[in-house]
Amino acid sequence: xxxxxxxxxxxxxxxxxxxxxxxxxxxxxxxxxxxxxxxxxxxxxxxxxxxxxxxxxxxxxxxxxxxxxxxxxxxxxxxxxxxxxxxxxxxxxxxxxxxxxxxxxxxxxxxxxxxxxxxxxxxxxxxxxxxxxxxxxxxxxxxxxxxxxxxxxxxxxxxxxxxxxxxxxxxxxxxxxxxxxxxxxxxxxxxxxxxxxxxxxxxxxxxxxxxxxxxxxxxxxxxxxxxxxxxxxxxxxxxxxxxxxxxxxxxxx
Amino acid sequence: xxxxxxxxxxxxxxxxxxxxxxxxxxxxxxxxxxxxxxxxxxxxxxxxxxxxxxxxxxxxxxxxxxxxxxxxxxxxxxxxxxxxxxxxxxxxxxxxxxxxxxxxxxxxxxxxxxxxxxxxxxxxxxxxxxxxxxxxxxxxxxxxxxxxxxxxxxxxxxxxxxxxxxxxxxxxxxxxxxxxxxxxxxxxxxxxxxxxxxxxxxxxxxxxxxxxxxxxxxxxxxxxxxxxxxxxxxxxxxxxxxxxxxxxxxxxxxxxxxxxxxxxxxxxxxxxxxxxxxxxxxxxxxxxxxxxxxxxxxxxxxxxxxxxxxxxxxxxxxxxxxxxxxxxxxxxxxxxxxxxxxxxxxxxxxxxxxxxxxxxxxxxxxxxxxxxxxxxxxxxxxxxxxxxxxxxxxxxx
Numbered sequence: 001x002x003x004x005x006x007x008x009x010x011x012x013x014x015x016x017x018x019x020x021x022x023x024x025x026x027x028x029x030x031x032x033x034x035x036x037x038x039x040x041x042x043x044x045x046x047x048x049x050x051x052x053x054x055x056x057x058x059x060x061x062x063x064x065x066x067x068x069x070x071x072x073x074x075x076x077x078x079x080x081x082x083x084x085x086x087x088x089x090x091x092x093x094x095x096x097x098x099x100x101x102x103x104x105x106x107x108x109x110x111x112x113x114x115x116x117x118x119x120x121x122x123x124x125x126x127x128x129x130x131x132x133x134x135x136x137x138x139x140x141x142x143x144x145x146x147x148x149x150x151x152x153x154x155x156x157x158x159x160x161x162x163x164x165x166x167x168x169x170x171x172x173x174x175x176x177x178x179x180x181x182x183x184x185x186x187x188x189x190x191x192x193x194x195x196x197x198x199x200x201x202x203x204x205x206x207x208x209x210x211x212x213x214x215x216x217x218x219x220x221x222x223x224x225x226x227x228x229x230x231x232x233x234x235x236x237x238x239x240x241x242x243x244x245x246x247x248x249x250x251x252x253x
Numbered sequence: 254x255x256x257x258x259x260x261x262x263x264x265x266x267x268x269x270x271x272x273x274x275x276x277x278x279x280x281x282x283x284x285x286x287x288x289x290x291x292x293x294x295x296x297x298x299x300x301x302x303x304x305x306x307x308x309x310x311x312x313x314x315x316x317x318x319x320x321x322x323x324x325x326x327x328x329x330x331x332x333x334x335x336x337x338x339x340x341x342x343x344x345x346x347x348x349x350x351x352x353x354x355x356x357x358x359x360x361x362x363x364x365x366x367x368x369x370x371x372x373x374x375x376x377x378x379x380x381x382x383x384x385x386x387x388x389x390x391x392x393x394x395x396x397x398x399x400x401x402x403x404x405x406x407x408x409x410x411x412x413x414x415x416x417x418x419x420x421x422x423x424x425x426x427x428x429x430x431x432x433x434x435x436x437x438x439x440x441x442x443x444x445x446x447x448x449x450x451x452x453x454x455x456x457x458x459x460x461x462x463x464x465x466x467x468x469x470x471x472x473x474x475x476x477x478x479x480x481x482x483x484x485x486x487x488x489x490x491x492x493x494x495x496x497x498x499x500x501x502x503x504x505x506x507x508x509x510x511x512x513x514x515x516x517x518x519x520x521x522x523x524x525x526x527x528x529x530x531x532x533x534x535x536x537x538x539x540x541x542x543x544x545x546x547x548x549x550x551x552x553x554x555x556x557x558x559x560x561x562x563x564x565x566x567x568x569x570x571x572x573x574x575x576x577x578x579x580x581x582x583x584x585x586x587x588x589x590x591x592x593x594x595x596x597x598x599x600x601x602x603x604x605x606x607x608x609x610x611x612x613x614x615x616x617x618x619x620x621x622x623x624x625x626x627x628x629x630x631x632x633x634x635x636x637x638x639x640x641x642x643x644x645x646x647x648x649x650x
Contacts (some may be wrong), residue, residue, distance in 0.1 A: 156361030159326055159434075160375050160424065161351030174365050249365035251408030 014241065021238045025231045032227045036220050048212055048221045050173045058228060059231070060204035061195055064123055064130075069087040069184075071131035072138050076187075077180070080142025081168065092143060099136040107194045115201040126195070126203030134190040141183025145176030174249045181247060185240025192233040196225075206232070273431045273464025274337030276300040276323060281332030283318055293319050294488040296332070303462040307479035309469055309512070315489035315562050316468050320434055323466060324353045336432055351378050354433035354463070358506050359441045360421030368394070368420050375428040393423040398453065403423040415446035422454070426461070435467045439474070451477055470510060476501065476520050484509045497524055502644035522602035527595055527617055530636050532626030535614075536560035540570065540585040544578040551575050561616060562588065567623040569594060569616040594618055597625060601636070604628050 036049050047053070076099075083092040102110065107130065114129040115121075149172050157167040173180075196207035209225025212218070276299070283293040293315045300306045308316040320555040321327040323334060325346045334341040341349055361546050362371050369390050376386045394401045397419040409417055416515045417439060425433055439447045441618050451474065458465065469475055476497045477483045483494045486508060493505035501521040504510035513520070536554050540562060558575035573588030593607035607615040608630050619625040 152357060152361045153363060155326065156355070156357055157363070159324060159350060159361075159377050161347050161349075161354035162374070163347050166378075167407065171363055193268065251365045251367070251410065 005223045014245075018238070018241055018245065019119040021234060021241075025234045025238070029227065029231045032224060036224050039220065041220065042218075044216055045218050045220055048209055048218075049224060052155045054209075054224065054228070057204065057206050057225070058206055058232070060208075061192070061229070061232060064126060064153070064198055064203060064205050065188070065192045065232070067123055067127045068131045068134060069188055071127055072135045072187050072191065073184070075131065076135040076138035077142055080139045080180075081146065081173070083143055084146040084172075096136075096140065096143075099139050102132040103134075103136045105133075108197055108200065111197055111200060121202045123198075123203055125201040125207075126138065126198035130191055130194045133194055134187045137186040138180065140184075141179045142176065145179030145183075148171050148179070149175045175252070178244060178248045178252075180190070181240065181244045185237060185244065188236045188240060189233050192236050193229070196229050273303045273433075275302045275335075276337075276432060276464060276466065277333075277335045278319075278323070279333040279335075281319070281322055281329045281334060283315075283322060283327060284330045291330070291488060293322070293329075294490065296489050296491070298491065298494065300464055300466060300577060301481075302337075302464050304480040305458060305465040305467055305478050307467045307475040307482045309475040309482055310473055310485035310489075310492075311512075314485050314487055315484050317436055319485070319489045320466055320468050322433055323432075324350050324355060326350075341351060349623055350431075351375055351428060352430050354425035354428075354430040356421045356433070356435045356438045357426040358437045359414075360409070360415055360417040360438075362420055362424070365407050367406050367408055368399070368412070371409070371420055372424045372427050379400065379428055379575060389427060393427050396426070396457065397423045400424070413446075414442045417449060418442060418446075418450055419453070422457075422575060426457075426463075433463045433465045435465060437469055438467075440471075441471070443478055443647060447474075452480065459536065472514060473520065474525065486510055486568060498640065500646045502641045519602060519605075521637065522571065522605055522633070523600045523638060525636065526597070526602040527599050527604050527628060528597040530601065530628070530632050532617055532628055532632075533614070535616075535627045537563050537624060537632060538584060539563050539565060539567075540583075541565065542584060544580065544584055546589060547573065548575060548578045551578075561591075561624065561627070563624050569618065569624050591616055596620075601633055605630075605633055608633075 033054075041049055051208040082088050083095060097122060110128065110129040110133055115125045118125065153171055153175075154167055158164070158169050162170065195203075195205050196210060198205045199207035199211050206225045209221055210229070213220070213225060215223025255566065278296055278298050279301075281293060281296045282291050284291045286300055296319055298306075308320060310316045316329055322329045323336070323341065329342070336353070363374075366374075369387075372390045372393050373386050376389055379391070390405075391401045394404060399419055400414060404412070404416070404420075409420070410419065425435075439450050440451065449529065455478065467475075467478060474586075479497055481495060482497055483502055484492045484500065484505075486492045493500055493509045498521065500509065501513060501517045501524075504513050504517070510517075536547070536550045536559070538550065538560060547560055547562075551573075560573050560575075561569055562571040562573055564570050569591045570585070571588045571590050573584070577588045591611075593610050594616050595604045595607050597620075604615055604617075608628070614627045614629045617625045617628050
């Protein structure tokens with residue numbers, strides 16, 4: 001768990017990755033697509049490996065990831081902030097325990113149970129359980145990020161006449177942003193990866209290709225789906241790194 | 254919004270440097286639940302307008318708690334606090350704090366705000382317009398001795414500890430509050446910087462005449478800064494509340510005496526300047542004059558057979574004994590060079606130090622280094638005796 005709170009890598013390595021990562025990902029994707037489209041495909045393969053299907057699956061996967069992200073932010077961020085307020089502090093262990101269970105339980109299990117329980121299908125069935133599974137890093141890092149703000153700064157803020165809301169908005173949250181973004185990045189990578197399971201509840205996405213390729217024994221379909229899922233996760237991770245770099249508070253570190 | 258409110262003693266929206274206002278604490282008590290003894294027990298004190306009052310006492314005695322009740326960072330359990338006649342406990346705490354300056358240890362600057370943004374916080378909260386705020390920020394930076402063109406856009410971590418502390422003071426003063434609360438503001442900087450910051454604060458205070466409540470555990474700091482010192486014991490009990498002079502000369506009880514520590518008389522000497530005591534005049538001669546001339550003057554004067562040789566511009570050069578003045582010698586080579594000098598502005602402690610190295614009286618100089626007189630050891634000792642008797646009588650009344 002503590003790995004989620006650690007900031008990733010040293011600075012110069014990080015800077016190198018910022019350029020290398022997207023380039024490498026795009027090259028690999030291009031290579032796999034070129035290979036898939038230039039080999040002889042049977043009719044089953046052609047069903048899946050064509051521009052419109054690939055785009056559809058990728059788009060579904062992206063939409064699902066975005067919905068999950070919004071859910072994670074809308075739930076974990078306010079909850080994390082609330083659990084650092086003095087009146088709600090005692091409740092923090094309870095919520096962290098629940099979030100821990102969410103992450104410890106196998107994602108497939110949570111997904112299917114949610115489906116059985118609600119009878120929903122598609123994105124509505126897939127997004128909530130995956131969000132539940134992925135929200136711990138944001139929740140924990142929001143709490144830790146706000147807690148590690150020097151209490152003297154909060155005291156100074158209150159002492160010169162800021163309301164507690166202003167202290168939260170102008171002091172605590174901005175100073176917690178690096179950790180919150182690091183948590184969000186981890187959550188997103190988890191979400192994009194886990195979204196491949198959405199096909200179990202008819203949620204679409206690149207998981208469809210992986211599933212098709214596996215069930216019909218077509219390695220090319222399996223490979224394209226898997227590589228695209230990995231590439232998407234790595235790109236999201238890269239976006240997270242860029243955000244950490246450019247949206248962190250100035251004057252620190 | 255600050256522009257048009259009715260002027261109460263707490264409001265200084267026009268930004269003029271005005272004197273502070275009186276703070277009264279009346280039977281102020283703080284109890285924490287689950288503790289039998291109150292943290293602050295029935296604290297009553299008047300802090301006169303425009304004065305620096307220093308709360309000094311051992312850690313945990315409640316001095317910080319007491320100070321934080323003035324701006325209600327801690328809510329008193331009972332009692333009454335007025336600032337400039339206005340009941341502090343009936344105001345909105347956030348509004349109250351915008352009108353009471355607050356400076357803390359290690360400055361408490363917001364690390365992600367530039368110097369400008371840090372200083373501009375309170376004016377911003379008070380709704381001043383942009384132009385007025387930026388003018389005010391420049392003014393404050395000048396006031397605390399930071400060049401705006403250099404420091405305006407720096408972040409706190411790009412400043413030294415002393416510079417951060419200056420920004421902290423500038424932030425506290427930005428909205429021109431009549432009252433300033435300072436909680437060990439210079440506790441975390443090196444001794445030399447601390448000395449400079451203290452001098453700076455005194456200089457500011459001469460200009461601004463705020464009412465300042467200053468918390469420290471360093472008695473020497475209290476002596477240097479305080480117009481009055483409150484020595485506090487457990488539960489913020491006032492053991493003695495008086496001028497530094499009076500406390501040094503006549504500690505109220507053994508606890509205060511213990512806190513004043515050894516060397517009370519020496520500390521007292523830091524409060525007095527050379528020009529405040531009497532000087533004697535030595536026999537003098539300029540280097541251009543002859544040894545015979547000087548010998549004649551020493552004989553004519555009687556008394557001790559010493560004299561002081563001055564250069565052409567009247568600055569002390571050498572001490573000479575009568576026996577050094579053999580015929581044929583020149584005054585510029587007779588006797589021994591003057592070792593240590595003090596100016597009229599020096600403290601008596603500096604003067605005493607100089608006397609110890611000089612082995613007797615020390616030459617005093619005026620503003621341009623010219624000879625002004627001689628300060629004798631006896632004068633200093635008489636002055637201390639005089640002070641003790643003065644405050645001793647006062648205490649017996």
